[in-house]
Amino acid sequence: MSTSLGLSPEVVRYLAQANPPEHPALARCREETSRLPMARMQISAEQGAFMQVLARMLNAKRAFEIGVFTGYSSTAVALTMKEIDASARLLACDISEEWTAKARDYWREAQVEDAIELVLAPAAETLDARIAAGEGGRYDLGFIDADKTGYDSYYERGLQLLRKGGVMLFDNVLWSGKVADPADTSADTSALRALAQKARADTRVHAAMTNIGDGLLICVKR
């Protein structure tokens, strides 16, 4: 099971029982995904609970997600958005038919399939198409959890799609601690460091980096 960076199994168990119970579809998604070789890509249960409460705080009715995998984060957020408004919509971007087929199964069980539009294409193309279609300024929430070297392009496109006061979340910004190791100059690590510095100095957002999950950068559009 994915857990937040540096937490002991005891604290993870405590968090699980302190947070609201997971929807059965989320529990099944987490349990079945834990048996896949790429299981560590899944967000943690406590991060899902955080994203649900954030969606509620934003009264989110339109959201986008980059990086669906087997669907934990999209199912969690769509469940909350559908409670807020039956016509709420989540744009889900991924490139994997195989993984998102599993996500569809959990969306069906959670009865959020009608609230999620899956687009299988490189996410930058999908966001460009939405911007070109006049959807700029219409989104309440964005979650970015895919290729790290693409984060800067998602940041710029996401900022265009968000409304004022809307929030973008960037996952894995602590990268298992590798961002704090000056010897690590790999493309992914460097891209994450550059994004953190950019958001910190960017007058277009209010930004905070947190240690939720593998590090979550929270950017509020000014």
Ligand SMILES: C[S@@+](CC[C@H](N)C(=O)[O-])C[C@H]1O[C@@H](n2cnc3c(N)ncnc32)[C@H](O)[C@@H]1O
């Ligand atoms: C870390 S996983 C997402 C985990 C997911 N948010 C969850 O809650 O389990 C990353 C996903 O990004 C997708 N991906 C990678 N590159 C992409 C790209 N250029 N555009 C869209 N999706 C991409 C992968 O196929 C994979 O499913």
